[in-house]
Amino acid sequence: MLTNKTIVLGVTGSVACYKAADLACKLTQAGAKVDVVMTDSAAKFINPLTFRSLTGRTVFTDMWDTLSASGVDHIALAEAADVVVIAPATANVIAELAAGIAGDSLTCTVLATLAPVIIAPAMHTGMWRNSITQENVAKLKNRNFTFIEPGYGYLASGCIGEGRLADIYTIMGTVRQVLGRTGNLAGKKIVVTAGGTREPIDPVRFLGNRSSGKMGHAVAEAARDRGAKVVLITGPTVLPDLAGVDIVRVQTAVQMKQAVAKAVAGSDALIMAAAVADFQPQTTSAQKIKKAAAGGKMTLPLVATPDILTETKGRFLKVGFAAETEDILENAKEKMRNKQLDLIVANDVTAPDSGFEVDTNRVSIIGPDSRTEDLPLMTKKEVADRLMDRIAVMLKPKPAPKGHTH
Numbered sequence: 001m002l003t004n005k006t007i008v009l010g011v012t013g014s015v016a017c018y019k020a021a022d023l024a025c026k027l028t029q030a031g032a033k034v035d036v037v038m039t040d041s042a043a044k045f046i047n048p049l050t051f052r053s054l055t056g057r058t059v060f061t062d063m064w065d066t067l068s069a070s071g072v073d074h075i076a077l078a079e080a081a082d083v084v085v086i087a088p089a090t091a092n093v094i095a096e097l098a099a100g101i102a103g104d105s106l107t108c109t110v111l112a113t114l115a116p117v118i119i120a121p122a123m124h125t126g127m128w129r130n131s132i133t134q135e136n137v138a139k140l141k142n143r144n145f146t147f148i149e150p151g152y153g154y155l156a157s158g159c160i161g162e163g164r165l166a167d168i169y170t171i172m173g174t175v176r177q178v179l180g181r182t183g184n185l186a187g188k189k190i191v192v193t194a195g196g197t198r199e200p201i202d203p204v205r206f207l208g209n210r211s212s213g214k215m216g217h218a219v220a221e222a223a224r225d226r227g228a229k230v231v232l233i234t235g236p237t238v239l240p241d242l243a244g245v246d247i248v249r250v251q252t253a254v255q256m257k258q259a260v261a262k263a264v265a266g267s268d269a270l271i272m273a274a275a276v277a278d279f280q281p282q283t284t285s286a287q288k289i290k291k292a293a294a295g296g297k298m299t300l301p302l303v304a305t306p307d308i309l310t311e312t313k314g315r316f317l318k319v320g321f322a323a324e325t326e327d328i329l330e331n332a333k334e335k336m337r338n339k340q341l342d343l344i345v346a347n348d349v350t351a352p353d354s355g356f357e358v359d360t361n362r363v364s365i366i367g368p369d370s371r372t373e374d375l376p377l378m379t380k381k382e383v384a385d386r387l388m389d390r391i392a393v394m395l396k397p398k399p400a401p402k403g404h405t406h
């Protein structure tokens with residue numbers, strides 16, 4: 001989705017400038033045209049040549065450059081931008097923007113642009129918490145600037161606190177979300193589940209499964225990137241939070257069911273990519289079960305967990321995933337009927353390049369009337385995108401029949 005998008009990357013004078021080089025590199029690798037605009041103080045921290053080399057494009061540093069092609073670079077940049085990202089943003093640039101001051105190429109570009117502006121602040125905790133900075137931030141938020149809150153951790157001053165530049169993954173995610181706001185799922189609310197559940201046996205053991213959460217996260221990301229408001233309900237996973245997605249973390253099937261019941265209010269679709277445990281221990285021991293007490297043999301009574309897809313009812317689209325090891329399509333179609341689904345994604349989890357833990361998947365998407373689309377091996381992100389193509393069509397309002405009047 002970043003292919004051929006023009007991203008103006010504003011870099012201001014914080015030691016976190018070096019991270020902006022990585023951001024410029026990743027945005028460029030994702031296909032964007034990245035035009036870097038640096039303030040004088042940023043150019044003291046990092047040489048413009050670094051950005052020139054990473055983006056393959058001119059870096060703008062001086063408003064008074066008489067050799068520049070257009071003569072008024074900041075206006076050309078302001079008009080060409082699909083999005084402006086300032087990372088890192090100092091307290092100073094935030095104050096200038098809030099006051100409408102346009103004293104250099106970057107602030108002139110921001111003042112002149114109609115494109116959305118994303119600001120990722122980086123500064124010492126004291127400067128960030130200062131009420132003047134916070135007032136400036138509030139003022140800009142009111143004017144629809146998107147802020148990416150700074151993180152907590154080690155700061156250049158040697159202190160630990162709030163003020164670190166948000167991580168590059170979060171900034172990239174926010175760029176994608178902002179660019180996708182007018183996508184074909186704009187105005188829709190989509191609930192996605194991901195990962196496996198853990199059913200506790202005792203305080204240290206659980207029944208779980210091999211799900212990594214990658215497929216569900218890819219689905220949530222794809223829905224976000226098309227403008228949907230997304231709630232992601234996920235079992236334990238090592239995957240980082242997705243920017244711009246409401247994340248609800250759960251452990252057990254019962255907790256997932258409760259979270260889904262709450263989230264589906266007012267939603268347009270429920271997509272269950274989670275590998276929900278089908279059984280849970282009948283009781284959970286309050287203390288660690290001792291090996292000796294079990295006498296060398298152990299039987300664990302299990303009871304069924306609720307079937308979330310079957311039991312969650314409403315006017316939203318219901319989409320399931322079928323993890324199968326044999327008779328894939330037949331089993332998936334049966335699940336579709338039993339759980340009354342609008343779509344089901346069937347995958348063979350025995351193939352090494354498909355299913356659990358890996359980044360790729362080979363699936364078939366089965367729709368109404370059993371119409372089946374067999375997809376070749378592709379990344380989970382691509383599978384998610386193909387699924388969203390189908391969902392976007394199904395959620396599109398149907399045109400009123402001809403001659404229809406109210």
Ligand code: CTP
Nearest residue numbers: 272273274276277306307308309320321322323
């Ligand atoms: N699912 C669910 N609640 C459960 C179990 C599964 O909502 N307790 C959902 C999954 O998220 C998935 C779909 O149902 O979208 C199919 O899950 P799968 O594990 O393939 O099938 P099961 O219904 O568990 O049947 P079986 O284990 O017998 O294949």
